[in-house]
Amino acid sequence: MIRNVIVLLAVTGLLIPAQAVWAESDTEKRLRALEEKLKRFENLDSLPQKQDYIQVRYANPGFEMKTSDGLFSTRLVWRAQLRYTHPHRSDPRGVSNFTTRSDSSNFEARRLRMKIGGHGFKPWIDYYFEVDLQPSRDVDDDAAASSARVIDYRITLQPIDEIGLRVGQWKIDFNRERVDSSGRQQFVERSIVNRVFTIDRQVGAQIRGRLFKETYADMRYWAGVFNGEGRSVNNPDNDMMYMGRLQWNFLGRDLKWRQSDVSFHKLPTGSLAFAAATNNGKCSRWSSSGCGNLSGLTGPSATSQNFKTEQYVQEFAFKYRGLSIQQEYHWKDVEDKRNMTVHKYKGMYAQAGYFFHGLVPQIPEKLELAFRYAFVDAPVASNVALTDEREEYTWGLNYFFSGHDNKITVDYSILELEDASTGMSYDDNRIRVQWDISF
Numbered sequence: 290m291i292r293n294v295i296v297l298l299a300v301t302g303l304l305i306p307a308q309a310v311w312a313e314s315d316t317e318k319r320l321r322a323l324e325e326k327l328k329r330f331e332n333l334d335s336l337p338q339k340q341d342y343i344q345v346r347y348a349n350p351g352f353e354m355k356t357s358d359g360l361f362s363t364r365l366v367w368r369a370q371l372r373y374t375h376p377h378r379s380d381p382r383g384v385s386n387f388t389t390r391s392d393s394s395n396f397e398a399r400r401l402r403m404k405i406g407g408h409g410f411k412p413w414i415d416y417y418f419e420v421d422l423q424p425s426r427d428v429d430d431d432a433a434a435s436s437a438r439v440i441d442y443r444i445t446l447q448p449i450d451e452i453g454l455r456v457g458q459w460k461i462d463f464n465r466e467r468v469d470s471s472g473r474q475q476f477v478e479r480s481i482v483n484r485v486f487t488i489d490r491q492v493g494a495q496i497r498g499r500l501f502k503e504t505y506a507d508m509r510y511w512a513g514v515f516n517g518e519g520r521s522v523n524n525p526d527n528d529m530m531y532m533g534r535l536q537w538n539f540l541g542r543d544l545k546w547r548q549s550d551v552s553f554h555k556l557p558t559g560s561l562a563f564a565a566a567t568n569n570g571k572c573s574r575w576s577s578s579g580c581g582n583l584s585g586l587t588g589p590s591a592t593s594q595n596f597k598t599e600q601y602v603q604e605f606a607f608k609y610r611g612l613s614i615q616q617e618y619h620w621k622d623v624e625d626k627r628n629m630t631v632h633k634y635k636g637m638y639a640q641a642g643y644f645f646h647g648l649v650p651q652i653p654e655k656l657e658l659a660f661r662y663a664f665v666d667a668p669v670a671s672n673v674a675l676t677d678e679r680e681e682y683t684w685g686l687n688y689f690f691s692g693h694d695n696k697i698t699v700d701y702s703i704l705e706l707e708d709a710s711t712g713m714s715y716d717d718n719r720i721r722v723q724w725d726i727s728f
Contacts, residue, residue: 369727549642555610557608562604667679
């Protein structure tokens with residue numbers, strides 16, 4: 290009996306410590322749970338992270354905002370074009386511009402622009418608008434002449450390369466010199482050809498596309514219908530402006546709308562283009578200010594049906610390893626329906642630029658030298674059988690701090706006039722310095 294009690298006590302004594310060993314206290318449970326949580330935190334870096342819905346970055350130039358799904362984006366760019374000229378702010382065109390030379394020395398903020406563009410809903414639905422914040426004006430101009438104005442607003446739908454649609458107001462795709470931005474030029478300003486032959490900004494619709502991409506048959510096309518009244522003007526009648534352009538990229542590569550070979554094309558790239566346009570209305574020329582008229586084609590009783598304009602252009606452009614060449618030849622006929630006379634115009638420019646650093650290492654890598662020749666033949670206002678001849682010779686230097694987005698341009702021009710009415714010749718020169726910068 291006593292032996293049995295001792296055995297029972299011994300067994301009981303052995304079991305009690307075993308339960309104490311295997312039993313887990315509340316503190317130990319909490320510690321183990323905390324260790325598991327710490328392990329989960331350590332593995333967070335290997336887990337997929339949730340992206341911010343709006344992404345913001347500096348796009349050089351400009352600031353860009355876009356959604357993480359890529360369906361919406363907006364890019365804002367500020368641009369300033371600061372210029373000094375002597376002695377002519379613009380191109381002298383008539384005898385009086387040469388004989389009564391103003392000899393002005395002038396600083397101006399030639400262009401101050403705000404640009405906003407991007408896409409929405411689909412990556413192929415693009416939008417763009419541009420505001421000219423404060424155009425310069427003469428001392429006798431009204432302050433309204435220097436007020437801010439919307440110069441571009443357009444939406445482009447391009448779901449496939451072969452066909453797309455653009456609607457709104459923009460510099461319609463007639464010729465390269467005009468469509469090339471004023472901030473992407475090789476010289477301080479466009480040639481003497483521009484004023485007579487540009488179609489400039491119009492309101493309307495256009496189809497466009499690229500065919501046979503990256504083959505020797507590579508080409509682009511544009512065809513559009515517009516009000517024909519210039520920037521931000523409603524059409525007063527049923528007459529419309531019609532235009533078409535066909536561009537052959539004969540080496541299978543596309544050239545952007547910009548001058549100078551800043552990107553130093555490693556492969557030769559060129560284009561040959563032809564375009565035509567016709568309009569029936571009160572305008573015989575256009576500019577950023579809108580509808581205007583050439584010398585001899587104005588009148589106080591202007592109506593919407595005064596002038597029928599037909600014009601054509603042949604264009605060539607080429608870039609390769611720092612060399613850039615660009616040329617256009619224009620024809621333009623304006624029929625004045627008031628007196629049944631036809632005013633015939635011809636004009637051409639050719640320009641070339643080169644970064645000589647590749648040939649002469651001592652020349653800075655970002656320095657470009659350029660030359661341009663241009664002429665315009667225009668009928669005399671009082672006698673369309675006579676033709677005044679103007680010529681331009683311009684030498685230019687560009688230093689690109691950051692491509693076209695930050696550059697200094699200096700150019701020097703010799704400008705000549707052969708006046709058909711008097712048989713006299715006139716000439717003058719001009720120097721310009723410009724800083725163009727985008728943020």
